[in-house]
Amino acid sequence: MGWSSNCEDGFLIFKSPSYIFCAFPIFNCPATRKVRGMNLEPVAVVGASGYSGEELVRLLSRHPGVDLVALTSRQLAGQTVETVFPKFAGLRYSQLAFIESSVDKIVATGARTVFLALPHGVAAEYAKPLVDAKLRVIDLSADFRIKDAAVYQEFYGEAAHAPELAAISVYGLPEIYREQIRNAQLVASPGCYPTSAIVPLYPLLKRRMLKPESIIINSLSGVSGAGRTAKVDYLYVECNESVRAYSVPKHRHLAEIEQELSNAYGEDVTVSFVPHLIPVNRGIATTIHATPADGIGLAEISQAYKEAYANEPFVRLLGEKGTPDTKNVTFTNFIDVAWRHDPRTGRMVLLSAEDNLVKGAAGQAVQSLNVMCGWPETTALL
Numbered sequence: 055m056g057w058s059s060n061c062e063d064g065f066l067i068f069k070s071p072s073y074i075f076c077a078f079p080i081f082n083c084p085a086t087r088k089v090r091g092m093n094l095e096p097v098a099v100v101g102a103s104g105y106s107g108e109e110l111v112r113l114l115s116r117h118p119g120v121d122l123v124a125l126t127s128r129q130l131a132g133q134t135v136e137t138v139f140p141k142f143a144g145l146r147y148s149q150l151a152f153i154e155s156s157v158d159k160i161v162a163t164g165a166r167t168v169f170l171a172l173p174h175g176v177a178a179e180y181a182k183p184l185v186d187a188k189l190r191v192i193d194l195s196a197d198f199r200i201k202d203a204a205v206y207q208e209f210y211g212e213a214a215h216a217p218e219l220a221a222i223s224v225y226g227l228p229e230i231y232r233e234q235i236r237n238a239q240l241v242a243s244p245g246c247y248p249t250s251a252i253v254p255l256y257p258l259l260k261r262r263m264l265k266p267e268s269i270i271i272n273s274l275s276g277v278s279g280a281g282r283t284a285k286v287d288y289l290y291v292e293c294n295e296s297v298r299a300y301s302v303p304k305h306r307h308l309a310e311i312e313q314e315l316s317n318a319y320g321e322d323v324t325v326s327f328v329p330h331l332i333p334v335n336r337g338i339a340t341t342i343h344a345t346p347a348d349g350i351g352l353a354e355i356s357q358a359y360k361e362a363y364a365n366e367p368f369v370r371l372l373g374e375k376g377t378p379d380t381k382n383v384t385f386t387n388f389i390d391v392a393w394r395h396d397p398r399t400g401r402m403v404l405l406s407a408e409d410n411l412v413k414g415a416a417g418q419a420v421q422s423l424n425v426m427c428g429w430p431e432t433t434a435l436l
């Protein structure tokens with residue numbers, strides 16, 4: 055089977071034998087005007103001066119279905135994209151000026167979909183009036199990811215900010231919740247570490263192929279995971295030539311990792327998770343150890359991954375011999391997954407790598423936008 059192509063909603067879609075999709079905007083297809091003209095989606099990014107905001111600007115600038123109508127920052131309002139991010143000089147939107155971070159100003163721009171790239175707690179303050187104004191919201195923070203308000207309180211040390219919105223939000227992992235995302239008004243885009251752990255674990259727990267109490271997750275993250283806001287722990291001298299674990303044994307991302315793994319397994323799942331900070335700009339490598347259920351071996355694990363992900367454009371299965379490496383996924387929306395069996399211990403080792411700012415944040419959020427708008431899911435991401 056070779057490559058095939060067809061025209062969908064003004065995009066030229068190429069489909070490879072491995073079902074990796076490429077979408078290019080085309081200008082002489084009858085449907086093109088629909089995308090290039092009045093049906094462009096007006097989009098705003100709140101908190102566009104931060105690291106995930108910057109990544110959203112990079113991705114949305116090359117999105118043929120998007121009209122970027124507002125970027126906000128409290129500190130940089132009035133400055134243009136190319137002044138704030140010189141790397142975007144000469145690109146679409148380089149002359150767009152940041153506006154103040156105000157709900158009224160965002161609504162006045164005519165935005166229909168708003169990305170929130172704000173600290174947790176702050177995001178909920180913006181989401182509430184935007185949802186009331188009937189806009190679609192894709193939130194990159196933790197505010198709506200955790201369905202149980204008591205669990206949020208336990209892990210974040212503060213009351214859930216808008217439990218009524220958490221109840222209507224959809225967890226924005228398209229590989230699992232694609233159908234729900236399609237009609238969502240509020241998407242709670244997953245955290246970077248949770249994506250790296252849930253993608254390898256979900257299909258195996260769904261099929262009850264692992265003993266859940268045996269699961270141990272270790273992750274290594276680049277420093278951009280901590281955001282652009284200055285903090286002493288993340289100064290160059292503190293991070294360079296340094297590798298350290300942190301938030302041991304109860305990092306806040308455990309809450310959403312366990313929530314989603316419990317959904318997969320159908321019973322409460324408790325796991326160990328230890329993140330580490332490493333001196334690179336971006337990328338997460340995650341290593342998971344788990345004991346297989348009785349009768350489960352490499353062949354069953356490989357088959358489960360194929361069933362779950364063979365048609366997923368952003369999950370690359372490297373198999374029983376491959377090794378996910380952050381250098382192969384940074385600046386992409388891919389998550390690479392591989393697996394091994396250790397005959398000495400009987401345990402499985404699952405490995406993943408992703409870019410914390412792309413599949414772990416902005417790219418995944420744009421993937422959800424594509425699903426919500428009915429566009430090819432890979433648009434602007436391949």
Ligand SMILES: NC(=O)C1=CN([C@@H]2O[C@H](COP(=O)(O)OP(=O)(O)OC[C@H]3O[C@@H](n4cnc5c(N)ncnc54)[C@H](OP(=O)(O)O)[C@@H]3O)[C@@H](O)[C@H]2O)C=CC1
Pocket residue numbers: 100101102103104105106107126127128129130155170171172173174176194195196244245246278279280281282283410411414415
């Ligand atoms: N970095 C990562 O790898 C990932 C981040 N996330 C989540 O995405 C969100 C953004 O993260 P990140 O980009 O790293 O954060 P940054 O610290 O880099 O950026 C935060 C942004 O929010 C704005 N902001 C901060 N406080 C306020 C406030 N009180 N009111 C209005 N705007 C505010 C800042 O701009 P200004 O001060 O100019 O207004 C800035 O644009 C967070 O919730 C984070 O947890 C999710 C996955 C991965």
Ligand SMILES: CC(=O)N[C@@H](CCC(=O)OP(=O)(O)O)C(=O)O
Pocket residue numbers: 174194195196244245246247275276277278279280281307329331
């Ligand atoms: C290296 C680093 O500090 N990483 C961040 C997680 C990244 C992130 O942004 O997570 P949320 O989306 O849930 O906020 C942390 O450990 O808190």
